[in-house]
Amino acid sequence: xxxxxxxxxxxxxxxxxxxxxxxxxxxxxxxxxxxxxxxxxxxxxxxxxxxxxxxxxxxxxxxxxxxxxxxxxxxxxxxxxxxxxxxxxxxxxxxxxxxxxxxxxxxxxxxxxxxxxxxxxxxxxxxxxxxxxxxxxxxxxxxxxxxxxxxxxxxxxxxxxxxxxxxxxxxxxxxxxxxxxxxxxxxxxxxxxxxxxxxxxxxx
Numbered sequence: 001x002x003x004x005x006x007x008x009x010x011x012x013x014x015x016x017x018x019x020x021x022x023x024x025x026x027x028x029x030x031x032x033x034x035x036x037x038x039x040x041x042x043x044x045x046x047x048x049x050x051x052x053x054x055x056x057x058x059x060x061x062x063x064x065x066x067x068x069x070x071x072x073x074x075x076x077x078x079x080x081x082x083x084x085x086x087x088x089x090x091x092x093x094x095x096x097x098x099x100x101x102x103x104x105x106x107x108x109x110x111x112x113x114x115x116x117x118x119x120x121x122x123x124x125x126x127x128x129x130x131x132x133x134x135x136x137x138x139x140x141x142x143x144x145x146x147x148x149x150x151x152x153x154x155x156x157x158x159x160x161x162x163x164x165x166x167x168x169x170x171x172x173x174x175x176x177x178x179x180x181x182x183x184x185x186x187x188x189x190x191x192x193x194x195x196x197x198x199x200x201x202x203x204x
Contacts, residue, residue: 001038001045002026003054003063007148010060012067014124015044015117016078018137018155019068025141025153040116046124066144067125070134071201072192073185074176079117081173096184103187113191121195131199177203 002011002023011026013019027035037043045053047065054060070078080098084090090098090109101107102118112118125131130147132140142152173179180188185203189196196202 001043001050003050004030006030007150008059008063009148010047010050010063010065012047012050012065012124012128013044014067014069014121015040015119016075016082017068017070017121018134021137021155022068022141025155029150029153044116044124046126047128048126064130064147065128066130066132067128068132068134068137068140069121069125069195069199071176072121072195073180073188073201073203074134075121076118076188076192077173077176077179082117083112085172095179096181099180099184099187103184103191120192122198133199 001013003009004026011019011022013023023037026032047067051060076099077095080090080095090112093101093109097107098109101109102113104110105113130144132144138155141155145151145153180203189203
């Protein structure tokens with residue numbers, strides 16, 4: 001989440017969609033001194049919660065809101081790698097086993113499906129004014145800054161095709177298509193069917 005009262009906008013940070021790079025770009029541009037992030041539930045709050053928490057502001061509902069969404073198969077892999085490589089909350093399990101774990105609702109990590117980093121994306125973005133795609137993050141972000149009337153801002157992301165997603169909180173993994181089998185591919189389609197339908201994503 002990032003709220004700017006000068007330009008009257010709200011950035012809804014859907015987890016694992018490239019939002020850290022967007023946050024850094026804004027903090028650099030607006031010379032934000034405090035670079036720390038709030039707790040995950042606040043940092044990744046839905047638009048509904050953000051507006052509710054700021055209801056004391058008469059015009060908060062008029063702020064331009066935007067967010068980014070991502071292919072669910074790629075996003076789940078990114079979330080797994082983040083919890084394994086950075087947060088160190090997933091150990092002794094490979095990715096396919098993890099997907100089976102959370103889809104079946106049994107096993108050591110089955111409860112992580114309720115963690116905010118793995119929740120379906122549509123829960124964050126109801127009524128958001130503009131929804132861009134991580135797959136075209138720079139282009140969509142440029143459209144956002146243009147709408148806001150601020151200069152084009154650089155995003156600190158990895159080069160296309162790199163297994164490193166972004167410089168901040170970077171994870172290393174193979175392309176998602178190399179990480180699934182038939183069962184785990186269909187499991188993601190089941191767990192995130194509303195995201196797939198609403199944002200028109202495919203396994204491709």
